[in-house]
Amino acid sequence: MILVTGATGTVGRLALERLPADCAVRVLARDPSRVAVPRKGVEVVRADYRDPASLGKALRGVHRALLVTSRVGGDDDVVFLRAARRAGVRRVTKLSAAAVVDVRAQDLITRWQRDCEAALTSSGLEWTLLRPRAFMSNVLSWASSVRTESLVRGLYGHAPNACVHPRDIADVAVLALTEDGHAGRAYTLTGPQPLSAVEQVEQLAEVLGRRLRFEEMEPPQARAALLRRHSGSMADALLDSALRQKAGSKAQVLDTVRAVTGGEPRSFRSWAQEHAGAFGPAREQATRSTKFSERGSPLTGHAVSL
Template identity: 80%
Template sequence: MILVTGATGTVGRLTLRRLPVGHAVRVLARDPSRVAVPHRNVEVVRADYGDPLSLRRALTGVHRALLVTNRVGGDDDAVFLRTAREAGVRQVVKLSAAAVADLQAQDLITRWQRDCETALTSSGLGWTLLRPRAFMSNAMSWGSSVRTEGVVRTLYGHTPNACVHPQDIADAAALALTEDCHVGRVYTLTGPQPLTAVEQTEQLAEVIGRRLRFEELEPHQARVALLRRYPGPVVDALLDSALRQKAGAKAQVLDTVRAVTGSQPRSFRTWAQEHAGVFAPDGNRRSGPLFSLEGALS
C-alpha cells in the first residue's frame, strides 16, 4: 500500500491523481472532507502528526509513503519517520527543496529542510529526495491583482528562476512510489528554462489575451505584504531566498525531469494555459489553489 500525505496541497493532490488505479492508496489528512478522491482504490484516513495513535493507524500496512510537511521548525518529519519505521514502511519519498544543495542558503526554512532530509537519510528506511525549484503555481499569488488591476507585483522582476511545473514533480513522485529503481536517489527538478517574473508576466498576458503591467516591489513593500500571511522569521527566510535569486542562484536548468519521467519538462506557458481562468476578471474566473509555503523557497 502507498500512503500520500499533503493531499490537499499542490504536489500531494497531483501525485494522488497520478498514481495508477491498480495500486492500493491511503491518504493521511487532518480533514478528510478536503481530499478529492480520484478513484475507489483510495482510502482516506483522519490522522495528525501530533496524534501518535492516529499516525500509527494510518501507517499500518503501508510499504511506501510520500512525505510532505510544512510546519517550519517543527518535528513532524521525525515523528512520522519514527512511526513509519515501527510500522514496517520500506521507503519514504520526501518533498524537499532545491535550495538544500546551495551552501549559501542558510535561511530558516532551508536549514529546517536540511534537518528533515538528514532525519530521513539516517532513519534506516529506504528514501528518495525530490528537490524542486520554485513551483510555477506560485504565480497564483498574482491572481487578484491581475484580475482587478491588470498588474503583477513582486520582488526582483528581472532575476531568473528555473521554476518547475508542479505536475512534473508529481509525476516524479508517482514513479518513485511505484518503481523500485529510485531508492537512494536525489532528484533536483527544474523547468525547461530560467524565467524572470517580467517574462512570466509577458507570457501570461499573451495567454489570457490581456495587456498586463509589471511593477517591482521594494523589499520593504514585500516584507509588509508577506507579514500579512506569515510570521516574521518565515518572512525573513523568504526575503533571503529572493536575494539568492537576485544573485543568480536559481537559474540553472537540469535534465532531471526528462531523465526520471521520460518526458520533457512542461513550460510556464503550458501552466498559464491550464490556469488561465484563475486570472480572468471577477465573475468569470475559475478558482485555483492559494499560494503557500510549499514550493515557495526553492
C-alpha cells in the same frame, strides 16, 4: 499499500491523481473532507503528525509513503518516520526543495528542510528526495491583482528562476513510489528554462490576451507585505531567498525530469494556458502575438519563493 500525505496540497493531490488504478492507496489527512478522492478504492484516514497513535493506525500495512510536511521548524518528519519504522514501512519519498544544496542558503526554511532530509536519510528506511525549484503554480498568488488591476507587484522582477511545473514533480513522485531503482536518489527538479517574474507576466499576458503591468517593489515594501502573512523569521527567510535568486542561484536548468520520466519538462506557457481561468476572463485582441505586458514591479509570491 502506498500512503500519500499532503493530498490537499499541490504535489500530493497531483500524485494521488496519477497513481495507477491497480495500486492500493491510502491517504492521510487531518481533515478527510478536504481530500478530493480521484477514484474508487482510495482509502482516506484521519490522522495528524502531532498524534503518534493516529499515525500508527494510518501506517498499518503501508510499504511506501509520500511525505509532505509544511510546519517550518516543527518535528513532523521525525514523528512520522518514527511511526513509519514501527509500522514496517520500507521506503519514503520526501518532498523537499532545491535550496538545500545551496551553501549560501542558511535561512530558517532551508535549515529546517535540511534537518528533515537528514532525519529521513538517517532513519534506516529506503529514501528518495524530491528537490524542486519554485512551483510554477506560485504565480496563482497574482490572480487577485491581475483580475482587478491587470497588475503584478513583486521583488527583483528580473531575477531568473528555473521554476517547475507541479505535474512534473508529481510524475517523478509517482515513479519513485511505484518503481524500483529510485532508493537513495535525490532528484533536483527544474523547468525547461529560467524565467524572471517579468517574463512570466509577459507570457501570462499573451495567454490571456490582455495587457498586464509589472510593478517593482522595494525591499521594505516587500517585507511589509510579507509581515502581513508571516512571522518576522519567515519573512526574513523569504527575503533571503529572493536575494539569492537575484544573484542567479536559481537559474540553473537540469534535465532530471526528462531523465527520470522520459518526457520533456512542461513549460510555464503550458501551465498558464491550463490555469488561465484563475486570472479572470480573457479579452479578445486583434492578434495574440503582441507583447501585452509592460514593465512596472515584482511580486511577493513567486519572486521570493524558495
